[in-house]
Amino acid sequence: MNTTLTFLGLESSCDDTAAAVVRHTPGSCPEILSSVVMGQSELHADFGGVVPEIAARAHAERLDLCVEQALKKAALTLREIDGIAVTAGPGLIGGVLSAVMCAKGLSIGTGLPMVGINHLAGHALTPTLTDDLEFPYLMLLVSGGHCQFLIVRGVDDFSRLGGTIDDAPGEAFDKTAKLLGLGQPGGPAVEACAMSGDAAQIPLPRPLLDRPDCDMSFSGLKTALLRARDLLVAKHGGLREVDRANLCAAFQQAVTDVLAEKSRRALKLYLSENPTHPAFAVAGGVAANKRVRALLETVSAEFDVRFTAPPLALCTDNAAMIAWAGLQRYRSGARDDMTLSARPRWPLDKTSPSMLGSGKKGAKA
């Protein structure tokens, strides 16, 4: 397996339809030959969040177009591809299913091997695509759907140190934007509005900081923000711009403080294993927030640990990370057949007890 491999990746687990081509020769850096992402923000804007059925409808009619574009940009045909990697979960099942079926069609029609990839593994392995990190490294995956600390030990070896017990921060940013009459997606809107605000004007809680572990909670923060907003609206007969900016700043600061403090705890656990080249990587859409990024960088410096955050386009959902994860999994012998299932729930760490959705269907992530 020491030959050059070129993989096509497909991703559609939330509201981005994506396809990409990644090539790797052992001993050299992986190369992203193309990475196409078709977003859907405008389709969901009126609803204040991603509507699963609307997302699924868009994915079904865009995936093959994305694949064509990705191949064209890479100046390759399917004949020059060695394998197909597809996100098989966790995520919104309608979208995941479309990509899995499209990948099966591509695979059976071409005879190319297919590998189903865990979306979270795609994010978690991105630092090995962009920054040449060595295992084991600490990873904070923080997005609209996920929030967890992982020690990444290998291509298929992850230990979860902790994570959110309810909502993900990205979802809380979206909800905040909605409550404050800002546009979607909420992350960039809240960040921009917070620029002119003063976080100290509005006291918001820092949930679960009283617990020594790495678990987090963001649902109560949303409620606290709603109460603070309602008080201000009642007082002034509406929401003043200045109050809105203060609310945004306070919310962003609360999220950042929680992430920073829990990162310290995760770093302590990680460093107790004496990794040879200690590194802390952050990925996911919330990693695009400058304040979050800056504070996590500061925390890493406190511990004298290398900090990396992939470029924005590889922090948010994309298919290059799926192609890369698939390529590596294929090298280690992974193959899936045409009965591959799309999985709405699929925890990365197979041994740690579940934190979310521990009902009969099992853990979400």
Add this chain to the structure above:
Amino acid sequence: MPPKDLILGFDTSAAHCAAALISGDRVLVQKFEPMQKGQAERLVPLLQEVMDEGGSDWSDLSAIGVGIGPGNFTGIRISVSAARGLALALDIPAVGVSGFEAQAYGQKKPVYSIIEAHRNQIYLQKIGENTVAEPQLLAREQKKFLKSEQVVGTSLEDSLPNICLPAFPLAVAIAYLAAKRYRTQQARPAPLYIRAADAAPPRDPAPVILP
């Protein structure tokens, strides 16, 4: 004489996996498996079985016909997504065929083609010899006028006395219609949902913003 067109048709728009391989007028293989769930796992292995039993390679196919619904949203997407992937892989056209047209294939026209929509509704389309009306979603009690019309359909929760069964198995009709159209039809298959996505704008409006 040139070799006859080889067409693979399939459908998962309701509680089944259906597939057929046709060559010209001849049905080489036809399969229909009822199933409530598991279509995503079963479909491609079923298609492989159909190809094997027909003694055909994937590269022999001239075109793909795929059922686009109406019916189960997820089920429709399973087939449409697979068809689009296959078409790209094989560099052949994929043709979307509605359940209305497939049921009406080989029937005396005009005919009302009806499909169960659940929630006390039915999907309906009037198909003439050369004209096709807009598909509709009707309340079940509104179907009384159909009693004096030519009607085709299967699997209604409550039947009509005058309903005819389709002349061909679903996947066979889809393959036949795809065979007629694939040289001229350009558009890629897209689901025919008719029913809008279940989504409502947020109930709590944002506050009035004061300067």
